[in-house]
Amino acid sequence: xxxxxxxxxxxxxxxxxxxxxxxxxxxxxxxxxxxxxxxxxxxxxxxxxxxxxxxxxxxxxxxxxxxxxxxxxxxxxxxxxxxxxxxxxxxxxxxxxxxxxxxxxxxxxxxxxxxxxxxxxxxxxxxxxxxxxxxxxxxxxxxxxxxxxxxxxxxxxxxxxxxxxxxxxxxxxxxxxxxxxxxxxxxxxxxxxxxxxxxxxxxxxxxxxxxxxxxxxxxxxxxxxxxxxxxxxxxxxxxxxxxxxxxxxxxxxxxxxxxxxxxxxxxxxxxxxxxxxxxxxxxxxxxxxxxxxxxxxxxxxxxxxxxxxxxxxxxxxxxxxxxxxxxxxxxxxxxxxxxxxxxxxxxxxxxxxxxxxxxxxxxxxxxxxxxxxxxxxxxxxxxxxxxxxxxxxxxxxxxxxxxxxxxxxxxxxxxxxxxxxxxxxxxxxxxxxxxxxxxxxxxxxxxxxxxxxxxxxxxxxxxxxxxxxxxxxxx
Numbered sequence: 001x002x003x004x005x006x007x008x009x010x011x012x013x014x015x016x017x018x019x020x021x022x023x024x025x026x027x028x029x030x031x032x033x034x035x036x037x038x039x040x041x042x043x044x045x046x047x048x049x050x051x052x053x054x055x056x057x058x059x060x061x062x063x064x065x066x067x068x069x070x071x072x073x074x075x076x077x078x079x080x081x082x083x084x085x086x087x088x089x090x091x092x093x094x095x096x097x098x099x100x101x102x103x104x105x106x107x108x109x110x111x112x113x114x115x116x117x118x119x120x121x122x123x124x125x126x127x128x129x130x131x132x133x134x135x136x137x138x139x140x141x142x143x144x145x146x147x148x149x150x151x152x153x154x155x156x157x158x159x160x161x162x163x164x165x166x167x168x169x170x171x172x173x174x175x176x177x178x179x180x181x182x183x184x185x186x187x188x189x190x191x192x193x194x195x196x197x198x199x200x201x202x203x204x205x206x207x208x209x210x211x212x213x214x215x216x217x218x219x220x221x222x223x224x225x226x227x228x229x230x231x232x233x234x235x236x237x238x239x240x241x242x243x244x245x246x247x248x249x250x251x252x253x254x255x256x257x258x259x260x261x262x263x264x265x266x267x268x269x270x271x272x273x274x275x276x277x278x279x280x281x282x283x284x285x286x287x288x289x290x291x292x293x294x295x296x297x298x299x300x301x302x303x304x305x306x307x308x309x310x311x312x313x314x315x316x317x318x319x320x321x322x323x324x325x326x327x328x329x330x331x332x333x334x335x336x337x338x339x340x341x342x343x344x345x346x347x348x349x350x351x352x353x354x355x356x357x358x359x360x361x362x363x364x365x366x367x368x369x370x371x372x373x374x375x376x377x378x379x380x381x382x383x384x385x386x387x388x389x390x391x392x393x394x395x396x397x398x399x400x401x402x403x404x405x406x407x408x409x410x411x412x413x414x415x416x417x418x419x420x421x422x423x424x425x426x427x428x429x430x431x432x433x434x435x436x437x438x439x440x441x442x443x444x445x446x447x448x449x450x451x452x453x454x455x456x457x458x459x460x461x462x463x464x465x466x467x468x469x470x471x472x473x474x475x
Contacts (some may be wrong), residue, residue, distance in 0.1 A: 007286040019110035022117035025228035030076035035085035083119040128220040129158040139224040186260030229268040232259040294332035326358035345405035373398030403443035443469035
C-alpha cells in the first residue's frame with residue numbers, strides 16, 4: 001500500500017451494529033464465556049495460559065469437541081487474558097480473577113466493546129504470523145528450545161507481510177464502493193504484495209513466490225475469520241494435493257474461487273482502519289466532513305469514489321436546513337481557479353439531493369455568470385415556473401465548465417468521449433463559437449475534445465479552435 005497517496009474514505013457501519021458483530025464473533029464470545037467460567041480453582045501457567053489439566057473443562061464450557069477443541073479453548077483463554085477479561089492475580093500460585101473489562105461487554109458503550117475486540121484482534125494477528133505447531137516442533141533442539149534459524153522465520157518480516165496484505169485488501173475495498181461486498185481472489189491479493197508493479201510478465205520464480213504466499217495466507221485467513229475480520233472461502237483442498245497445478249492468471253476467472261476468496265467484513269473494515277490510524281496513516285471515513293463547511297465538503301469529495309461521495313454529501317445535508325445548505329454550497333462552488341469546474345459539478349450533484357425548499361437559493365444566482373447555468377438546470381428539472389432561458393454565451397460557458405469538470409473527475413473516460421461526441425453532433429457550429437468562451441479552461445477543454453473525438457475531421461476542428469483560444473488568452 002502506498003504511503004504517498006491519501007486513502008479513499010471507508011463507509012463504516014454504525015458503532016452499535018459493529019459492537020453487536022464483535023460480541024457475536026467466535027473469538028470474543030468464547031473469551032467472554034471463559035472469563036465468566038473462571039473462578040478460584042482455575043489455574044494458569046507462568047505465561048498466563050490455562051494449565052493442560054483444565055483445557056478439557058474449558059473446551060466443554062465452549063461446547064467444543066474433537067482434536068482441535070483444546071487448541072481453540074487455549075486460544076480463547078489467551079484472548080481473555082490479553083484483553084483484560086481475566087486477570088492473573090498471583091503468578092506464583094497461578095490464580096486468576098475476573099477482569100474489570102469483562103463488564104464492558106454488557107454495560108459498556110459500543111465503543112468500549114469495540115476497544116475490547118480490537119485488543120482481541122491484536123492477539124489473533126500476532127498468532128497468525130507464527131509458524132504452525134508442527135514446524136515449531138520440528139525446529140526444537142535437544143534442549144527443547146526453538147531454533148528460529150532452522151525455521152527460516154523472521155517474526156518482523158512475517159508481521160510486515162501480513163500487514164501489507166491486509167493494507168492492500170483495505171485499499172482494494174475502499175477504492176471500490178467502500179462496502180467490501182466484492183470478494184478478492186487470493187491469487188490476486190498475494191500477487192499484489194509479491195509482484196513488482198513495473199513487472200510485465202511475472203517470472204517463474206515470482207510465480208512460485210506468489211504460490212507460497214497463497215498457502216501462507218490460506219492458513220492466516222482461516223485463523224482471522226473467527227475474529228470477524230474477514231469472510232473467507234478457503235483454497236480447495238484438492239488443489240493443495242495437486243502441487244503441479246498453477247494458480248489461474250489474473251485474466252482467467254474460470255474456477256478462480258477454488259483458489260480462495262476473501263473480503264473484509266464491516267467489522268474488519270473498522271478494525272483495519274483503527275490500526276491504520278494507530279500507525280499514523282490518514283484513513284478517512286465517510287462522515288468526517290459532515291460538520292465542516294461546504295468548501296471542505298466540495299474539495300474533500302473531489303477525490304472520493306461516487307458511492308462514498310454521495311454518502312458523505314447525504315450526511316452533510318442531514319445536519320442542515322435545505323435552504324441554508326443550498327446557499328452555502330452555491331457560495332463554495334464559485335471560483336475561476338483550476339478546481340472551480342469540479343466544485344460546481346459536485347455542488348450540482350449535492351443540490352440534486354435537496355428538495356424544493358432550496359428553490360429561493362437557486363433563483364438568487366440566476367444572474368450569476370458562474371452559477372446561473374446550473375441554477376437553471378436545477379429549476380427546470382423540478383418543473384419550476386418562470387425560469388428564464390439562458391443566453392447563448394451562458395450555454396457555451398456552462399458546456400465548457402461541465403467538460404472541464406468531467407476531465408478533472410474522470411480523465412479520458414468513455415463517458416467523457418460520449419459527451420464530447422454528443423456536443424459536436426448537437427451543435428453544428430460548436431467549435432466556431434466555443435473558442436471565444438471567456439472561461440479559463442476553454443483551451444484545455446477544446447484540446448481534450450480534439451484528443452477524444454473519434455471523427456478525425458471534427459477532432460482537427462477542435463484542435464484549431466484550441467489554438468485560437470490560446471491565442472486569445474495570450475498563452
